[in-house]
Amino acid sequence: MPLTPQTDLARYIQEKCGENVCLCYWCQKCTAGCPVAEHFDLMPSQVLRAAQFGQKEFILNSKTVWLCAACEACSTRCRQGIDITRVMDVLKIMAQREGIEPSVRTVPMFYKSGLRRIKLFGRVYELELMRNFIYGGFSPASWISGGCSLAICPWP
Amino acid sequence: MKMVHRGKLRLLPTRPSDQGPSDQPTKGVAYYPGCSLHSTAIEYNLSTKAIAERLVLSAVEGVSLDLAEPKGWACCGTTPAHSTDDLLATIMPLKNLKLIEESGYSCVAMPCPSCFIRHRTAIYDVRDDPGLRGQVAALRLGSGQARMRQMPSGEIEVEHLLTTMTERVGYDAIAEAVTQPLTGLKVVCYYGCVITRSAKITGAENYEHPTKMDQLVEILGAESLHWSYKTECCGVSLSITQLPIALSMSRRILRNAEEVRAEAIVVACPLGHANLDMRQEQINEQFGEDYHIPILYFTQLVGLAFGIEPRKLGMDKHLARTFPLLQAKRLIAAS
Numbered sequence: 001m002p003l004t005p006q007t008d009l010a011r012y013i014q015e016k017c018g019e020n021v022c023l024c025y026w027c028q029k030c031t032a033g034c035p036v037a038e039h040f041d042l043m044p045s046q047v048l049r050a051a052q053f054g055q056k057e058f059i060l061n062s063k064t065v066w067l068c069a070a071c072e073a074c075s076t077r078c079r080q081g082i083d084i085t086r087v088m089d090v091l092k093i094m095a096q097r098e099g100i101e102p103s104v105r106t107v108p109m110f111y112k113s114g115l116r117r118i119k120l121f122g123r124v125y126e127l128e129l130m131r132n133f134i135y136g137g138f139s140p141a142s143w144i145s146g147g148c149s150l151a152i153c154p155w156p
Numbered sequence: 157m158k159m160v161h162r163g164k165l166r167l168l169p170t171r172p173s174d175q176g177p178s179d180q181p182t183k184g185v186a187y188y189p190g191c192s193l194h195s196t197a198i199e200y201n202l203s204t205k206a207i208a209e210r211l212v213l214s215a216v217e218g219v220s221l222d223l224a225e226p227k228g229w230a231c232c233g234t235t236p237a238h239s240t241d242d243l244l245a246t247i248m249p250l251k252n253l254k255l256i257e258e259s260g261y262s263c264v265a266m267p268c269p270s271c272f273i274r275h276r277t278a279i280y281d282v283r284d285d286p287g288l289r290g291q292v293a294a295l296r297l298g299s300g301q302a303r304m305r306q307m308p309s310g311e312i313e314v315e316h317l318l319t320t321m322t323e324r325v326g327y328d329a330i331a332e333a334v335t336q337p338l339t340g341l342k343v344v345c346y347y348g349c350v351i352t353r354s355a356k357i358t359g360a361e362n363y364e365h366p367t368k369m370d371q372l373v374e375i376l377g378a379e380s381l382h383w384s385y386k387t388e389c390c391g392v393s394l395s396i397t398q399l400p401i402a403l404s405m406s407r408r409i410l411r412n413a414e415e416v417r418a419e420a421i422v423v424a425c426p427l428g429h430a431n432l433d434m435r436q437e438q439i440n441e442q443f444g445e446d447y448h449i450p451i452l453y454f455t456q457l458v459g460l461a462f463g464i465e466p467r468k469l470g471m472d473k474h475l476a477r478t479f480p481l482l483q484a485k486r487l488i489a490a491s
Contacts (some may be wrong), residue, residue, distance in 0.1 A: 069392050070239075076353045106397040106398065108240075110396055111239050114236035121169040122230040123172065123191045
């Protein structure tokens, strides 16, 4: 495997965040330390491997990109110094820009609604955040159960 | 409803212009509380202000913690910004830093690790990437507003409140102000993910095994126990979007704390507190556990050791009750 990005995806990631996914030699330390790995369909190391080969759809359709909690454990431990959390961010942004149907829908919904409130108020509106927090977020049932705060802040 | 009742949630959103008194720039440290400390983590804010006040009063020469909140700060963008737009995630913290710099400070303390890491990352990115710097400078901020030509000079120092307490104020000054040692209290210190990580941005030395909070706790007279989940992730915003995952992650932390027989978990993160404190009941229901571990902010613990009245530290605002523990340790009079 050459150490310079050979595929469009790997080149795009490098251009966007400066991280070279081709440096990864698959030691899987990122996967071993990831606290969310048991809920992923692709392990962090598999994401990097697929990125080396430019398998864009394969990655962007996975749950992993959305479930990553950005706790930075992988980035800190990577022997090759790849900031994997950054790579995940680039992939998340890419999936949203390209309009790919997210496999975990609630996550981008949370981002969108959060940003909308921040734009509106300048700060996070915590009452609404807590409504989502308490009633499990973004299902129609939570609209009804969280109706009280909904009346104040109509969705979306 | 429990949270509204305890004064943790306001019905109307706070806005940047709603800021309280405009604090005059002093030689003190600017204080950027972040959105959480005005509502869900109000006890963190209360206790920080209470101990800051106490430290100013009992200031040893040259050492004080005079936290002044700059008027008009806005959200740092947090997870929604850095996951949807890299440029936005850089601009929002930079705007705040510029505001703080214009208010005449060269250092800012942030109690929220998420705000802390976003601001540090923005500075790091802009310094290292001339392309991004150009993009930020060329951007118009709102209609008719000036361009962001003058970026913050980059000399402003962003610290987590824990670092401010342990390094700027110093262990000695804190030890001197202790009037009621927390003898016999066994706690574990939970740092959370991003106070120390990633090291290139935070500059932390012991990023896998931080000890600052442990040392602080020992100085207060309490015992800090060894455990394995110091910097483990609590699930952060997955608690809103994918609840079952977050519950299982928070449960592991509570389980380890229980295994080492900790009487309380000391935290430095509003979201970590939310996940461990407010979700405890749900974790008990879902996994058939029986956890009743008080989750305290480190500032509350410092306040207790300073002899500040527990209600002033917001001890009544937790969902996992704290008073039984305080009574058992004779830190408050039994009612």
